[in-house]
Amino acid sequence: MSSTGDASWQTLAAAKREAILASIPAKWRLDKIPTVDEQRNVAGAYIEQFLSPKEVEITKADSVGIVEKTTSGAWSAVEVAEAFCHRASLSHQLVNCLHEMFFDAALADAKDLDAWFAEHGKPKGPLHGLPVSLKDQFHVRGVDTTMGYVGWIGTFQGQRADPRRQTLESEMVRELRALGAVLYCKTAVPHTLMCGETVNNIVGYAWNPANRHLSCGGSSGGEGALIALGGSPGGFGTDIGGSIRIPSAFNGLFGLRPTSGRLPYEGMANSMDGQNSVLSVVGPLASSAGGVKLLTKSILSAEPWLHDPLVVEIPWRADLEAQTKDRIATSQLSIGFLDHDGGVGPHPPLKRALALLRNLVARSGNKVFDWQPPAKSHEAVTDLIMKTWTYDGGADVRKDFALSGEPWAPQLLDVWKERPQADASAIAATNRALRERRKEYLDYWNGTSADVFVAPCAPFTAVRPGKYDYIGYSSFVNALDLPSVVVPITTVDKGVDVVDAGFRPVSELDKKIQGDYDPEIYDGAPVSLQIIGRRYQEEKLLAIAEWLEGELKKPAGTS
Structure with missing residues (x-):
């Protein structure tokens, strides 16, 4: 018998799925969900x-535009929160x-927050009244963190009757509240x-909003779809093999995978907690580069190094940002x-x-x-990161x-699937090999x-269900612990992005993945790239992303 008692996993998942839908006010429920056709x-x-x-005006604004309104009193925190709660409800149903x-x-x-503004005549913090969504790894008091597991429903990380479910909040949640953010949903x-698609037995499969033939990515896929x-x-999402960058790229968003230790991870749920050879990191996704910068700067202003022992004391460096712009x-x-990438x-x-x-x-x-x-080199570090995950x-x-x-x-x-566990010698050998590969890459750089370099996040703009067969373009960044920011470039045009008749595969996997491309199916999907920088140079990356x-927004033919 499972630890969930007599109820089957199907019954528990269905009850949770219905509870999620029931949390949507009746006035916001859709009568019909259209098919993809x-x-x-x-x-x-x-x-x-x-x-x-009014809701359209509010929800079409980016994070920077919203806080300009909420911190000046032009928009109330309540009207902004209500607008995004409504649009989030619609998003989930779709x-x-x-x-x-x-x-x-x-x-x-x-x-x-509105009462605070009325009393003090100023905002509570730089994120005053800004709705912020969270990947379902963040602990929020009194709210489930299932991480997609049926067995975690109604528990604290699978532990029943654990009081931390009602009291504990992740460090970044505490900081966001102190900065004036409004937290309202988990994605x-x-x-x-550990998957480039978002699928579980609770909510099913999460689709790409721009093209529902395709995935919204993973593992921060709900976050990417909601923002899109x-x-x-x-x-905020997390990234140990591409989990911020993949959903950002698939959904046409900006997203930052920071260097490990730049932003706080303390108090979050995770898989394989304690595996420290390649760390998962937390980072922002947003509809604009300015939005990513605002969230990053704001968290750094809270001095997270005072509360998370793994955060390096590096405040936001305006001088590095200015130097990059110059x-x-x-x-x-x-x-x-x-x-x-050779693979x-x-x-x-x-x-x-x-x-x-x-x-x-140019x-x-x-x-x-x-x-x-x-x-x-990319193949080598990808092989090594797979070892750390197992x-x-x-x-x-x-x-x-x-x-x-x-x-x-x-x-x-x-x-x-079950396999032998690594012993201390094997873990040490992997750590040595990672260090050697990092030094090799650093010497090349x-x-x-180069200030930075550009690469795809995956060999596909988004992925068709069940066809995420290659992680090489994203996971090497994690293995090398480099910061990376995703920038949306264009969208698929079936009349232009035709199948390459001259394609010559370098491997059977290459042949298979190229064979998965169909211009008709992919038409309209976002197309994005990642910009990769040296460690702890997030300010430089974001300055380049804003530029x-x-x-890219300028009309064709202008400079």
Whole structure:
């Protein structure tokens, strides 16, 4: 018998699924959800038909625009919170992107913020009245953290009658509240977190809002889908193999995977907790580069190093940001381009995006060149990161599945099947090999003029269900512990991004992944790239992202 008692996992999952839907006010429930054939893209104008003009105005603003209104008193925290609670409710019904909605608590917090503003005549903090969504790894008092596991429903990380469910909050949650943010929902994840698609036995499969033939990504997939639908202006996910960058890229968002130790992780749920060879990191996703910067700067202003022993004391460095902007303006920036990692080539839309961005940088007068790291280096670090994920032989994730007896989704990697656990010598050998590969990559970088380099986040712009077969473009960044920011570039155009008739595969896997590309199915999907920098240079990356965002928005033919 499972530890959940007599109830089957199916009964428990169905009850939780219904409870999530029941938390949506009746006035916000949709009568009918269109099929993908009826409505492929449910973002933008489609979802906005269910909102009032004022709600559309509020929810179309980015995080920076919202706090300009809330910190000046032009918009109340309550009206902003209500608008995003409504749009988040619609978002979940359309793509299955939420695990928890605690709207009553959010509106009470927003009311308190309005009272604070009325009494003091100033905002509570830099995020005053800003709705912020959270991946379902963050602990919020009195709210479930299931992380997609049926066996975690109504518990604290699978432990029944544990009082921490009612009292404990993650360190970043505490900081966000102190900064004036309004927390109102937690977003869907794949059970285990270790998957490039978001699927679990509670809410099912989370779809890509712009193209519901495709996945919204994972593991912060619910976060990516919610923001893409305008149900959140910005929020936080985590990344141990691409889990911030993949959903950001698939959903046409900006997202930052910071260096480990830059932002606080203290007090969060996780898989494989205690595996420290390659750390999971927390970072923001938002609809604009400015929104990502605002969330990052705000958290750093809370001095998280005083509360999380793993955070390095590095406040926001305005001087590094200014220096980067000056280098851009004076055409001193140098950007490498990784067009192929040697293992799997990118789909045609990504090739077009790489060429488009390369040309944009070159036209600005800044330097571009081919990024050609040591042969097989990406393959080597990807192999090493897989070893770190399986130190315990899959015992941690199997334990959590056993709590309810639920099966795992077929998208999960076979690595979670039972295998021998690594001993101390094997772990030490992996750590040595990681250090050697990091030094090899650093030496290559030092031999170039590069400030940053550009690469795809995956070989596909988004993925068709069950076809996430390659993690090389995202996981090498984690293994090397480099910061990376995702920048949306364009969208798939079936008339332009045709199948490459001259394609020559370098492996059977390369052949398979290229064969998965269908212009008709992918049409309209976002196309994004990641910009990768040196460790602890998040300010530089975000300055470059803001510059590129502005350039990409300019009409064709302008500079």
